[in-house]
Amino acid sequence: MIIGVLNQKGGVGKTTLTINIAATLAKAGYRVLVVDADPQGSALAWSSAREREPLFPVVGMAKPTLHRDLPEVARDYDMVVIDGAPRVNDLGRAAILASDIVLIPVQPSPYDVWAAADTVSLIREAQQFKPGLKAAFVVNRKIANTAIGRDITDALEQIGDVPVLPQGLRQRVIYAESAGQGLSVIEVAPDGEAAREIAALVKAVVSNKERKAA
Numbered sequence: 001m002i003i004g005v006l007n008q009k010g011g012v013g014k015t016t017l018t019i020n021i022a023a024t025l026a027k028a029g030y031r032v033l034v035v036d037a038d039p040q041g042s043a044l045a046w047s048s049a050r051e052r053e054p055l056f057p058v059v060g061m062a063k064p065t066l067h068r069d070l071p072e073v074a075r076d077y078d079m080v081v082i083d084g085a086p087r088v089n090d091l092g093r094a095a096i097l098a099s100d101i102v103l104i105p106v107q108p109s110p111y112d113v114w115a116a117a118d119t120v121s122l123i124r125e126a127q128q129f130k131p132g133l134k135a136a137f138v139v140n141r142k143i144a145n146t147a148i149g150r151d152i153t154d155a156l157e158q159i160g161d162v163p164v165l166p167q168g169l170r171q172r173v174i175y176a177e178s179a180g181q182g183l184s185v186i187e188v189a190p191d192g193e194a195a196r197e198i199a200a201l202v203k204a205v206v207s208n209k210e211r212k213a214a
């Protein structure tokens with residue numbers, strides 16, 4: 001299964017989601033590959049900062065032929081997570097075409113809602129070539145006890161028929177702190193709230209068919 005994490009906006013949580021989804025899948029026993037399709041190379045930088053044994057390899061493939069090249073590279077893995085590039089261009093298109101499901105992280109801000117429409121258009125375009133392609137919004141950096149999360153969900157649902165997953169992520173300092181050491185939240189605090197919310201998201205995304213019996 002190939003999970004693309006994409007949004008044409010920077011700073012919304014693409015790399016954070018990619019790393020933490022990948023780590024959770026790896027801990028569950030899947031053979032995981034992370035593809036850094038962002039020319040900024042944040043996922044690659046994360047893996048360079050890491051001193052522990054890798055949970056999964058990270059390869060840089062920021063190229064417009066990603067959708068054609070990936071099947072060969074992905075053959076030995078159960079799960080591939082693509083950290084997509086910001087900006088609407090050939091790289092974004094290739095990453096979407098390479099994916100089985102695209103997760104679109106969005107922050108609870110009207111700017112993010114407006115910007116999400118571009119990503120949704122790219123997905124619509126890709127679905128014409130690849131009708132089975134799925135997509136969903138993931139609300140990231142939700143702030144506890146605020147109504148804006150609900151407002152954002154309503155606004156996102158009006159963009160098109162891309163669903164908003166109920167399993168969003170809260171604003172938590174552990175996401176930035178763990179990344180600085182090349183770690184994931186499941187490693188730093190396996191029983192913590194962040195690890196739990198990522199596990200819930202992974203469970204929602206990975207279909208029963210692909211799920212490990214364990």
Ligand SMILES: Nc1ncnc2c1ncn2[C@@H]1O[C@H](COP(=O)(O)OP(=O)(O)O)[C@@H](O)[C@H]1O
Pocket residue numbers: 009010011012013014015016017042140141142169170171172173174175176177179
């Ligand atoms: N849920 C969260 N809580 C706290 N900080 C977060 C959260 N998600 C992302 N961040 C931080 O926000 C910044 C941008 O996130 P990042 O994943 O790099 O976004 P993108 O890859 O879309 O540019 C990073 O410093 C990251 O650590």
Ligand SMILES: [Mg+2]
Pocket residue numbers: 014015016038042043083
């Ligand atoms: Mg990034």
